[in-house]
Amino acid sequence: MKIDVMEDFYKLLHPCMTILIVSISREGKLNVMTCAWNMPVSEDPPLIAVAISNESYTNQLIKETGEFTVNIPDEKMLKALWICGSKSGREVDKFKLAKLTTTSSKKIAPPIINECVAHLECRVWREVEAGECTIFISNVLEAYCNQEVFKKGVWDIEKISLPMHLGGKLFAIPTKIMKPP
Numbered sequence: 001m002k003i004d005v006m007e008d009f010y011k012l013l014h015p016c017m018t019i020l021i022v023s024i025s026r027e028g029k030l031n032v033m034t035c036a037w038n039m040p041v042s043e044d045p046p047l048i049a050v051a052i053s054n055e056s057y058t059n060q061l062i063k064e065t066g067e068f069t070v071n072i073p074d075e076k077m078l079k080a081l082w083i084c085g086s087k088s089g090r091e092v093d094k095f096k097l098a099k100l101t102t103t104s105s106k107k108i109a110p111p112i113i114n115e116c117v118a119h120l121e122c123r124v125w126r127e128v129e130a131g132e133c134t135i136f137i138s139n140v141l142e143a144y145c146n147q148e149v150f151k152k153g154v155w156d157i158e159k160i161s162l163p164m165h166l167g168g169k170l171f172a173i174p175t176k177i178m179k180p181p
């Protein structure tokens with residue numbers, strides 16, 4: 001028997017890779033937010049998409065300057081993920097609160113988060129208004145990561161625990177690699 005889960009429809013598409021997005025204002029003020037709705041959309045040119053709520057400070061800043069970094073955390077950063085996903089940079093300095101430090105990016109103004117294991121530097125290509133979110137389809141200008149956890153283009157999940165968002169306060173970590181027969 002199937003049950004109606006319309007209320008939670010999007011969670012049928014979880015767990016989702018959970019990332020930290022760093023954005024910047026024209027005056028140079030930084031912000032960081034947790035984002036589960038993210039995906040690659042093209043290899044050539046390299047494009048990703050993130051869906052960001054119109055109410056968030058991050059949405060305002062990305063519309064303002066058109067640049068952001070994607071930072072990939074590990075399990076140790078679960079507390080930081082929660083802080084950056086439940087408070088707004090309009091009210092608090094989440095870098096201080098979540099004890100996150102930054103280093104300059106190679107090509108864009110928003111920095112990367114040192115505590116994360118991988119980084120993408122992104123510049124917005126198209127904005128699509130979709131319900132309460134804006135989908136920022138963005139060019140990936142640079143992508144780099146810690147070499148010991150990503151080998152031959154694949155995450156080494158024995159060495160890294162990647163938090164995936166299940167919904168609410170629940171996360172899952174991939175632990176088993178499989179191949180089709």
Ligand SMILES: Cc1cc2nc3c(=O)[nH]c(=O)nc-3n(C[C@H](O)[C@H](O)[C@H](O)COP(=O)(O)O)c2cc1C
Pocket residue numbers: 018031032033034035036037038051052053054055056057058059081082084085086087088089090133165
């Ligand atoms: C695990 C997790 C995933 C989230 N994913 C998204 C997302 O994909 N898009 C979004 O707009 N908000 C998402 N949020 C909520 C924002 O992170 C939250 O509204 C945040 O406070 C916005 O911060 P800002 O106002 O400083 O930009 C998520 C929150 C959590 C905890």
